[in-house]
Amino acid sequence: MMSLNPVQILRYGAEEEKSEIARLSSFVGATAIGDLVKSTLGPKGMDKILQTSSNNETIQVTNDGATILKAIGVDNPAAKVLVDISRVQDDEVGDGTTSVVVLASELLKEAEGLVSQKIHPQTIIAGWRKAVDAARQALTDAAVDNGNDLVKFREDLMNIARTTLSSKILTQHKDMFAKLAVDAVLRLKGSGSLDAIQIIKKLGGNLSDSYLESGFLLDKKIGINQPKRIEKAKILIANTSMDTDKIKVFGSRVRVDAISKVAQLELAEKEKMKLKVEKILKHGCNVFVNRQLIYNYPEQIFADAGVMAIEHADFEGVERLALVTGGEIVSTFDCPEKVKLGTCDLIEEIMIGEDKLIRFSGVALGEACTIVLRGATQQILDEAERSLHDALCVLSQTVKETRTVYGGGCSEMLMADAVSKLAAKTPGKEAVAMEAFAKALRQLPTIIADNAGYDSADLVAQMRAAHTEGRHTIGLDMERGRVGDVAELGITESYQVKRQVLISGAEAAEMIMRVDNIIRAAPRQRAPDHRHH
Amino acid sequence: MDNDDWQPPSEAEMKLIKARRDRSDKISKIMSGYLLKGYKMLGSVCTTCDTILLQDRQGTNYCVACSELDSDTDKDNPLTNQSAAQSKVKEMEFSSSALTSSEVTPKESLRPTPQSTPQHYQSPAGGDAVRPKVYPANVETTHSLYASPQPQNWPLNPDHQQRILCGATAASEFFIKQEIIETDPQDSGFPSLAESRTSSIPQQRTSHANTGAQTLASSSPETSAFVALPIARLLEKIDWASKELKDTASVEYSVQLCLLIKAAAEAIVAIRHARM
Numbered sequence: 001m002m003s004l005n006p007v008q009i010l011r012y013g014a015e016e017e018k019s020e021i022a023r024l025s026s027f028v029g030a031t032a033i034g035d036l037v038k039s040t041l042g043p044k045g046m047d048k049i050l051q052t053s054s055n056n057e058t059i060q061v062t063n064d065g066a067t068i069l070k071a072i073g074v075d076n077p078a079a080k081v082l083v084d085i086s087r088v089q090d091d092e093v094g095d096g097t098t099s100v101v102v103l104a105s106e107l108l109k110e111a112e113g114l115v116s117q118k119i120h121p122q123t124i125i126a127g128w129r130k131a132v133d134a135a136r137q138a139l140t141d142a143a144v145d146n147g148n149d150l151v152k153f154r155e156d157l158m159n160i161a162r163t164t165l166s167s168k169i170l171t172q173h174k175d176m177f178a179k180l181a182v183d184a185v186l187r188l189k190g191s192g193s194l195d196a197i198q199i200i201k202k203l204g205g206n207l208s209d210s211y212l213e214s215g216f217l218l219d220k221k222i223g224i225n226q227p228k229r230i231e232k233a234k235i236l237i238a239n240t241s242m243d244t245d246k247i248k249v250f251g252s253r254v255r256v257d258a259i260s261k262v263a264q265l266e267l268a269e270k271e272k273m274k275l276k277v278e279k280i281l282k283h284g285c286n287v288f289v290n291r292q293l294i295y296n297y298p299e300q301i302f303a304d305a306g307v308m309a310i311e312h313a314d315f316e317g318v319e320r321l322a323l324v325t326g327g328e329i330v331s332t333f334d335c336p337e338k339v340k341l342g343t344c345d346l347i348e349e350i351m352i353g354e355d356k357l358i359r360f361s362g363v364a365l366g367e368a369c370t371i372v373l374r375g376a377t378q379q380i381l382d383e384a385e386r387s388l389h390d391a392l393c394v395l396s397q398t399v400k401e402t403r404t405v406y407g408g409g410c411s412e413m414l415m416a417d418a419v420s421k422l423a424a425k426t427p428g429k430e431a432v433a434m435e436a437f438a439k440a441l442r443q444l445p446t447i448i449a450d451n452a453g454y455d456s457a458d459l460v461a462q463m464r465a466a467h468t469e470g471r472h473t474i475g476l477d478m479e480r481g482r483v484g485d486v487a488e489l490g491i492t493e494s495y496q497v498k499r500q501v502l503i504s505g506a507e508a509a510e511m512i513m514r515v516d517n518i519i520r521a522a523p524r525q526r527a528p529d530h531r532h533h
Numbered sequence: 534m535d536n537d538d539w540q541p542p543s544e545a546e547m548k549l550i551k552a553r554r555d556r557s558d559k560i561s562k563i564m565s566g567y568l569l570k571g572y573k574m575l576g577s578v579c580t581t582c583d584t585i586l587l588q589d590r591q592g593t594n595y596c597v598a599c600s601e602l603d604s605d606t607d608k609d610n611p612l613t614n615q616s617a618a619q620s621k622v623k624e625m626e627f628s629s630s631a632l633t634s635s636e637v638t639p640k641e642s643l644r645p646t647p648q649s650t651p652q653h654y655q656s657p658a659g660g661d662a663v664r665p666k667v668y669p670a671n672v673e674t675t676h677s678l679y680a681s682p683q684p685q686n687w688p689l690n691p692d693h694q695q696r697i698l699c700g701a702t703a704a705s706e707f708f709i710k711q712e713i714i715e716t717d718p719q720d721s722g723f724p725s726l727a728e729s730r731t732s733s734i735p736q737q738r739t740s741h742a743n744t745g746a747q748t749l750a751s752s753s754p755e756t757s758a759f760v761a762l763p764i765a766r767l768l769e770k771i772d773w774a775s776k777e778l779k780d781t782a783s784v785e786y787s788v789q790l791c792l793l794i795k796a797a798a799e800a801i802v803a804i805r806h807a808r809m
Contacts (some may be wrong), residue, residue: 015577021578021583024557024583025578025583025584025585027557028560028561028564028585029555029574029585030586031557031558031561031563031564032564032568032574032585033567033568034561034562035561035562035564035567036565036568036569051571071586072569072571072573073571073572073573073574074568074573074574075573075574075576076574076575076576076585077576079574111650113554116553117542117546117550118542118555122781214591513801518576
């Protein structure tokens with residue numbers, strides 16, 4: 001007769017979870033991730049401390065969802081999807097990393113309820129797709145475009161910057177930093193590339209000592225005995241080795257048969273270096289910037305020639321400098337006429353805190369600027385940099401896509417209202433799914449109110465009533481703990497950010513919903529490593 | 534897809550759904566706490582309860598549901614849950630009353646009210662004068678019943694272990710607990726309540742735990758001497774307990790016996806005082 005022994009289909013060591021178990025494990029994993037970052041949402045959200053377990057126990061204090069999620073360990077596939085979504089949101093838009101994770105996990109929580117009511121996941125997904133369309137349409141209709149009116153647009157940008165920074169540590173000096181960010185972004189004149197804005201962190205002072213520098217700052221020192229101030233500079237940017245005694249070929253040796261020969265070698269090297277420097281000087285530059293080090297002998301020659309030599313500028317430094325001053329990065333110095341030198345009006349050495357930096361002002365690329373951050377501890381500086389980076393990303397996105405929507409939970413309530421209205425008109429089980437979608441959207445303002453400690457149920461109910469009546473500018477006022485008109489309060493968000501949050505969150509939830517079978521590959525058998533020597 | 538035969542779920546089903554949802558909400562909250570502490574969320578699930586496993590930095594796996602939450606079916610387990618035990622008592626009473634019809638009526642009419650039992654339940658934490666009478670054999674049984682290991686030995690959190698032990702002692706205490714309600718003899722309602730409970734519980738325990746010695750169950754509940762009888766029984770109990778105390782080697786057991794003797798003695802004093 002037929003044998004009823006279980007047939008081994010998967011390789012030994014591989015695991016498979018089917019239907020209910022797979023779905024349940026996905027839900028719980030995703031909701032755990034959502035619970036993790038929930039408490040950082042909103043203006044009264046709290047930060048988290050992340051501690052690395054490696055030998056150097058560094059500490060990070062952060063409010064940014066993507067940063068937190070990068071630091072926790074997950075192997076669970078559903079949770080990994082959420083962590084990825086957050087990272088993509090961070091890369092694409094910069095802000096809304098926490099909102100997207102929370103939205104996705106709330107959707108999944110609702111979906112779990114629906115599935116246990118015996119509604120098929122495909123029905124739920126079909127309903128959600130319709131809901132997303134309705135929500136997106138409602139959001140687009142509610143967006144305000146002030147791109148043509150410069151004054152109003154600047155006002156918008158200030159509000160957006162303030163809203164973005166309101167949940168971070170910079171909220172103490174919200175206005176100052178908002179102005180900083182808006183000024184920096186407006187200088188870009190719509191180019192959208194944030195490379196021209198450099199952020200420098202200097203420990204010491206406090207946050208309010210930060211400022212925007214219109215030139216370009218290089219965090220390096222000038223060589224000894226060289227002029228500290230040069231006007232009308234011509235800058236040669238190089239990526240070459242100005243050291244002589246390092247043998248660049250591994251394992252090669254130089255053998256001589258007498259000590260006098262060693263002295264001859266040294267002399268030859270010195271001669272070679274002298275020739276090199278003379279070639280450089282033929283370019284007619286008065287500033288020489290090298291990526292790596294410049295040895296003392298060439299430094300001395302430069303000093304004699306009155307040329308400012310800067311070493312250790314690193315890849316980032318030389319690339320930024322090249323971008324900003326308009327020069328080329330060279331490695332050989334045989335053809336001076338083919339090389340483009342960078343220009344700048346004034347180079348001088350300044351002091352911030354206890355460190356000396358070199359400032360290049362009046363650079364060729366007028367958009368370049370530097371933001372100098374001061375702070376009491378390294379953690380504050382890191383978090384300030386992250387927050388400012390987020391704000392700058394959002395602002396540069398807004399400059400490209402000038403529409404704005406209202407924040408403070410208003411747009412979520414608006415979208416939920418539109419979805420509910422559509423659900424009331426839809427026959428069948430899909431209406432149940434759409435109503436669940438609206439409920440998940442309403443959870444976002446609920447969480448914001450919860451984090452602030454106010455009565456979330458009451459506030460959300462008031463908002464819901466207001467939106468159903470048609471007053472679409474009502475949102476949460478967390479300063480006073482009640483609902484209010486967000487247009488007056490100036491809580492504005494970028495349309496692009498909200499749209500991305502909606503679409504990415506819904507997509508992630510849909511993807512996890514569609515899973516009904518998890519197959520785990522057997523771990524790869526590693527051949528034992530016998531390399532002892 | 535045929536949607537016609539789908540009905541919205543009924544009340545009972547909604548309750549079940551809500552209970553399950555609350556449970557998974559609790560699980561995910563606890564899990565998020567552990568994630569922040571540095572645990573890693575694995576891709577595999579626990580074999581007993583299908584919750585996602587967490588792995589700490591040393592590499593040991595940990596299931597939050599098995600170790601910290603009562604399982605779904607715990608609420609039906611009379612050993613750990615008070616209302617389940619209560620319902621079991623009622624069931625036993627009901628089945629026994631079907632056999633012995635004559636004694637039923639007073640008991641039935643004076644059904645033990647649930648309100649008094651919560652006070653019992655609080656006593657493990659506090660310590661009040663009315664202490665449980667201990668039926669030793671049953672203590673052993675209930676302890677052993679509870680001691681049967683869970684399918685997988687998760688490293689228990691130390692504070693949760695405490696709670697489990699408390700739960701075990703609470704359960705056994707509930708089973709064996711009787712409240713001798715010290716009131717005026719004139720108040721006929723209560724003592725008979727006590728008597729009825731006294732007799733009903735031993736009956737239930739007999740069937741449940743299959744032990745022999747029941748000193749009180751044999752004697753008839755309704756007697757005229759309300760006060761003399763309890764004192765006699767208490768003295769009997771003290772007698773018996775001191776005998777057991779002599780024989781026992783277990784520390785737990787002796788502690789329980791001492792508590793029993795103390796409670797019985799206090800009860801005697803209270804009765805005598807009430808009589809005067």
